[in-house]
Amino acid sequence: MADAIDRFYGVIPAGGVGSRLWPLSRAEAPKFLHDVVGNGSTLLRATWDRLAPLCAEDRLLVVTGEAHAKEVRAQLPELIEENIVLESEGRESTAAIGLAAAILQRRVPDAIIGSFAADHLIGATDRFAAAVREAVEAADAGVIVTIGIQPIEPSTAFGYIRAGKPLKIPAAPSARKVDAFVEKPKEATARRYLASGEYLWNAGMFFARVDRLMEALAESNPALAAGINEIADAWGTEQQAEVTARVWPGLEKIAIDYTVAEPAAARGELAVIPGYFQWDDVGDFAAVSRLRKSTNGNGVTVHGDESNVVVVDGSGLIVNHTDRVVAIAGIKDIVVVDTPDALLVTTAANAQKVKQLVAEIKESRRPEVL
Amino acid sequence: MADAIDRFYGVIPAGGVGSRLWPLSRAEAPKFLHDVVGNGSTLLRATWDRLAPLCAEDRLLVVTGEAHAKEVRAQLPELIEENIVLESEGRESTAAIGLAAAILQRRVPDAIIGSFAADHLIGATDRFAAAVREAVEAADAGVIVTIGIQPIEPSTAFGYIRAGKPLKIPAAPSARKVDAFVEKPKEATARRYLASGEYLWNAGMFFARVDRLMEALAESNPALAAGINEIADAWGTEQQAEVTARVWPGLEKIAIDYTVAEPAAARGELAVIPGYFQWDDVGDFAAVSRLRKSTNGNGVTVHGDESNVVVVDGSGLIVNHTDRVVAIAGIKDIVVVDTPDALLVTTAANAQKVKQLVAEIKESRRPEVL
Structure with missing residues (x-):
C-alpha cells in the first residue's frame, strides 16, 4: 500500500x-x-x-x-x-x-x-x-x-x-x-x-x-x-x-x-x-480590515485605486471598484465598498450587520444587486 | 418723491x-x-x-x-x-x-x-x-x-x-x-x-x-x-x-x-x-440635515430615490444622485452624498471638514470632480 x-x-x-x-x-x-x-x-x-x-x-x-x-x-x-x-x-x-x-x-x-x-x-x-x-x-x-x-x-x-x-x-x-x-x-x-x-x-x-x-x-x-x-x-x-x-x-x-x-x-x-x-474565515469586513493592513501608514486601507481616495481625520477600509472619487471625513474604522451598482457604508464594529442589510435588500425593489 | x-x-x-x-x-x-x-x-x-x-x-x-x-x-x-x-x-x-x-x-x-x-x-x-x-x-x-x-x-x-x-x-x-x-x-x-x-x-x-x-x-x-x-x-x-x-x-x-x-x-x-x-446659510451638510427632516420617521432623510436606500441601525442624510443601491449599517448622523463621479461619506458633526476634503482633492489627481 x-x-x-x-x-x-x-x-x-x-x-x-x-x-x-x-x-x-x-x-x-x-x-x-x-x-x-x-x-x-x-x-x-x-x-x-x-x-x-x-x-x-x-x-x-x-x-x-x-x-x-x-x-x-x-x-x-x-x-x-x-x-x-x-x-x-x-x-x-x-x-x-x-x-x-x-x-x-x-x-x-x-x-x-x-x-x-x-x-x-x-x-x-x-x-x-x-x-x-x-x-x-x-x-x-x-x-x-x-x-x-x-x-x-x-x-x-x-x-x-x-x-x-x-x-x-x-x-x-x-x-x-x-x-x-x-x-x-x-x-x-x-x-x-x-x-x-x-x-x-x-x-x-x-x-x-x-x-x-x-x-x-x-x-x-x-x-x-x-x-x-x-x-x-x-x-x-x-x-x-x-x-x-x-x-x-x-x-x-x-x-x-x-x-x-x-x-x-x-x-x-x-x-x-x-x-x-x-x-x-474572512467572514465579514471587520476581518478584511484586520487582515489587510493600512496601505498608507495612517490607518486607511484602500482596495482599488488609492489616488481616487481622500480621507480627512478618518481610518478604515475603502474598496473602490469604480473610478469615482471617494472622500471621507471624520469616521474611524469605516468600511466603504463602492461598486458600480451598490454602495455599502458601515464600520468594522458593525460589519456583522451587513447580513441584515442583505436580507432587507432581498425584500426591496432592488434584489438584483445581491 | x-x-x-x-x-x-x-x-x-x-x-x-x-x-x-x-x-x-x-x-x-x-x-x-x-x-x-x-x-x-x-x-x-x-x-x-x-x-x-x-x-x-x-x-x-x-x-x-x-x-x-x-x-x-x-x-x-x-x-x-x-x-x-x-x-x-x-x-x-x-x-x-x-x-x-x-x-x-x-x-x-x-x-x-x-x-x-x-x-x-x-x-x-x-x-x-x-x-x-x-x-x-x-x-x-x-x-x-x-x-x-x-x-x-x-x-x-x-x-x-x-x-x-x-x-x-x-x-x-x-x-x-x-x-x-x-x-x-x-x-x-x-x-x-x-x-x-x-x-x-x-x-x-x-x-x-x-x-x-x-x-x-x-x-x-x-x-x-x-x-x-x-x-x-x-x-x-x-x-x-x-x-x-x-x-x-x-x-x-x-x-x-x-x-x-x-x-x-x-x-x-x-x-x-x-x-x-x-x-x-445652509453652510454645510449638518445644516442640510437639520433643515431637511427625516423622510421615513426613523431618522433617515433621503434626498433622491428612497427605494434605493437601505439602512440598518443608522440615521442621517443620504443624497443619492445615482441609481445605485445605498446600504448603511450602524452609523448615526451619517452624511452620504452619492453622485456619478464622486462619493462623500462623513457625519453631521464632521460636516465642516468637507472644506478640507475639497482642498485635498484640489491637490489630487482628480480636481475635475470639484
Missing part, C-alpha cells in the same frame, strides 16, 4: 455566498472568486496553491455550483475535468463533500480525503502543510480528523474545539481526541478558552479515509448516504445526468459538522491536529 | 461655490443652483420668489458669473436682461453689490437697494417681508441697514451682531444701532449671547440708498469705488466690454462687511432691524 500522503486527495467545496461581504461578494461572483484581502490571489486560487504541493494536481477536486463553473475553470486551469463536481443547486457541505468522497471511493478505494473551504485565508504554508500531513496520517489510522487552529486572540467570531487526551497515533504524535465542539462564545468565555490552552478554533477542515467517511455518514444519515451513493454509482456513466437530476435536489441540506464530525466526537473517534498557522 | 418701498431694488449676488456642500455643490453648478434642502425649489429661485412680492420683477438684479448665466436665466425666466450683471471672474461682494448699486444709481438716483445672498434659506415669508419693509424705510432715512436674525439656539456656525440703542427712526421703529459685529463664537460665548437678548445672527443682508452706499465705499476704499464707477459709467454703452475687461479683474476682492458695514458701524451709522424668521 502506498504511503498515506500519496493517497491523499484534496476536496475544495467552493460554495457559499459570503453575504456579509456584500457588495464585494455577490450571488453571481461569491467571495471565493475574489481577492478579498487584496494579496494578489483569489481565495479559491490561494486554496489551490496551498494544496498543490501536498498532492499532485490530479488529486485535487472542486465541488461548486454550475453557475460558477466557468470562472472556477478560468481561475484553476490545472483542474482536470473529471475532478470538477458541479452542483445544480447548493445542498450544503455533507452532500458536497460526501459526493466527492463517494466518487473518489469508486476510483481509489483507499483514498484519504481532506476538505478545505475555498474561501478561507491561511498563512504560514509550511506549518499548514505539516498539520495536513499529520492529519492525513491520523486519518489513515482510521479516525475522522480535523485541524484545530491555535487561537491567537479571544475571538468571538469563531467556533471552538475542546481538545482532549493525546491519541498516541505513532505517525500523528500531536493528534488529540476532540472532547467537544463549542459554538461562538461570548467574550469572557473566549478569554477563558484562550487562557486554558485546551481550545482550538474550528476551521471546518475534515480528513478521513473515504470508506470511513461513507460508513460514518451511512450510520448517522442513512438516507443521505444512500442518495450520495446512488449518484456516485452513476457518475461518469450515461446515467449521470438523469440520476443526479432526480436525486440531488432531494438530498438533505446539512453541514458535515453535524452528520460526521459531531457524531464521531461523541463516539470518541474524532481526532484534532493543532495547527500553528494564521487562519481566518 | 415715491414711497421708499417703491424705490426699492433687490440685488441678488449669486456667487460662491459652497465648497462645504461638495459634491452636491460644484464649481460648475454651485449651491445656489440646487434644491439643497429638497423643498422643491432651488435656493436661487426661492430667493427670487421671496423678493418678487416686495418689488416689481423689473426691480430685481442678479450678479453672477458668466459660467452660470445660462442656468440662472433658465431658473429665473422673469429676470430682465438689463438686470443681469455678469462677472468674468468672482471679485467678492463689494465689487458685486457695488457695481449693481452704481449701475442702478445712474438709472434711478434715489433707488434703495437691499442685497440678498442667493444661497440662504429663509422661512416665514411674511415676517421676512415685514423686516425688509422696515429696513428699506430705515435706509431711506440715510443710514446703512442690516437685518439681524433673532437667534433660536446658541449657534457657533454664524457670526453675530450686537444691537445697541434704538435709533428712533419713525418709519422704522424697531431699528437699533449696531454696536459691533462679532465672529463665530465658541459655544459658551454663544450661550451667553443668546441669554443676553442683545445679539442677532449676521445674515449678510445690507440695505442702503445707492448714493449713500457709493459715498460710504468711496470713503473706505476710494480705489475700489473709482473702479466700480468707471465700469458703471461705461455700462450699457459701446465701451462696456472694453472697460469691464480692463478694470474688473483689478478690483480688490473684499467682502462688503469690511468696506461698508463695519466702517458704518464704527461711525455709529449702521442700523439693524431684528428679523423674526427662520434663516440659515
Whole structure:
C-alpha cells in the first residue's frame, strides 16, 4: 500500500455566498472568486496553491455550483475535468463533500480525503502543510480528523474545539481526541478558552479515509448516504445526468459538522491536529480590515485605486471598484465598498450587520444587486 | 418723491461655490443652483420668489458669473436682461453689490437697494417681508441697514451682531444701532449671547440708498469705488466690454462687511432691524440635515430615490444622485452624498471638514470632480 500522503486527495467545496461581504461578494461572483484581502490571489486560487504541493494536481477536486463553473475553470486551469463536481443547486457541505468522497471511493478505494473551504485565508504554508500531513496520517489510522487552529486572540467570531487526551497515533504524535465542539462564545468565555490552552478554533477542515467517511455518514444519515451513493454509482456513466437530476435536489441540506464530525466526537473517534498557522474565515469586513493592513501608514486601507481616495481625520477600509472619487471625513474604522451598482457604508464594529442589510435588500425593489 | 418701498431694488449676488456642500455643490453648478434642502425649489429661485412680492420683477438684479448665466436665466425666466450683471471672474461682494448699486444709481438716483445672498434659506415669508419693509424705510432715512436674525439656539456656525440703542427712526421703529459685529463664537460665548437678548445672527443682508452706499465705499476704499464707477459709467454703452475687461479683474476682492458695514458701524451709522424668521446659510451638510427632516420617521432623510436606500441601525442624510443601491449599517448622523463621479461619506458633526476634503482633492489627481 502506498504511503498515506500519496493517497491523499484534496476536496475544495467552493460554495457559499459570503453575504456579509456584500457588495464585494455577490450571488453571481461569491467571495471565493475574489481577492478579498487584496494579496494578489483569489481565495479559491490561494486554496489551490496551498494544496498543490501536498498532492499532485490530479488529486485535487472542486465541488461548486454550475453557475460558477466557468470562472472556477478560468481561475484553476490545472483542474482536470473529471475532478470538477458541479452542483445544480447548493445542498450544503455533507452532500458536497460526501459526493466527492463517494466518487473518489469508486476510483481509489483507499483514498484519504481532506476538505478545505475555498474561501478561507491561511498563512504560514509550511506549518499548514505539516498539520495536513499529520492529519492525513491520523486519518489513515482510521479516525475522522480535523485541524484545530491555535487561537491567537479571544475571538468571538469563531467556533471552538475542546481538545482532549493525546491519541498516541505513532505517525500523528500531536493528534488529540476532540472532547467537544463549542459554538461562538461570548467574550469572557473566549478569554477563558484562550487562557486554558485546551481550545482550538474550528476551521471546518475534515480528513478521513473515504470508506470511513461513507460508513460514518451511512450510520448517522442513512438516507443521505444512500442518495450520495446512488449518484456516485452513476457518475461518469450515461446515467449521470438523469440520476443526479432526480436525486440531488432531494438530498438533505446539512453541514458535515453535524452528520460526521459531531457524531464521531461523541463516539470518541474524532481526532484534532493543532495547527500553528494564521487562519481566518474572512467572514465579514471587520476581518478584511484586520487582515489587510493600512496601505498608507495612517490607518486607511484602500482596495482599488488609492489616488481616487481622500480621507480627512478618518481610518478604515475603502474598496473602490469604480473610478469615482471617494472622500471621507471624520469616521474611524469605516468600511466603504463602492461598486458600480451598490454602495455599502458601515464600520468594522458593525460589519456583522451587513447580513441584515442583505436580507432587507432581498425584500426591496432592488434584489438584483445581491 | 415715491414711497421708499417703491424705490426699492433687490440685488441678488449669486456667487460662491459652497465648497462645504461638495459634491452636491460644484464649481460648475454651485449651491445656489440646487434644491439643497429638497423643498422643491432651488435656493436661487426661492430667493427670487421671496423678493418678487416686495418689488416689481423689473426691480430685481442678479450678479453672477458668466459660467452660470445660462442656468440662472433658465431658473429665473422673469429676470430682465438689463438686470443681469455678469462677472468674468468672482471679485467678492463689494465689487458685486457695488457695481449693481452704481449701475442702478445712474438709472434711478434715489433707488434703495437691499442685497440678498442667493444661497440662504429663509422661512416665514411674511415676517421676512415685514423686516425688509422696515429696513428699506430705515435706509431711506440715510443710514446703512442690516437685518439681524433673532437667534433660536446658541449657534457657533454664524457670526453675530450686537444691537445697541434704538435709533428712533419713525418709519422704522424697531431699528437699533449696531454696536459691533462679532465672529463665530465658541459655544459658551454663544450661550451667553443668546441669554443676553442683545445679539442677532449676521445674515449678510445690507440695505442702503445707492448714493449713500457709493459715498460710504468711496470713503473706505476710494480705489475700489473709482473702479466700480468707471465700469458703471461705461455700462450699457459701446465701451462696456472694453472697460469691464480692463478694470474688473483689478478690483480688490473684499467682502462688503469690511468696506461698508463695519466702517458704518464704527461711525455709529449702521442700523439693524431684528428679523423674526427662520434663516440659515445652509453652510454645510449638518445644516442640510437639520433643515431637511427625516423622510421615513426613523431618522433617515433621503434626498433622491428612497427605494434605493437601505439602512440598518443608522440615521442621517443620504443624497443619492445615482441609481445605485445605498446600504448603511450602524452609523448615526451619517452624511452620504452619492453622485456619478464622486462619493462623500462623513457625519453631521464632521460636516465642516468637507472644506478640507475639497482642498485635498484640489491637490489630487482628480480636481475635475470639484
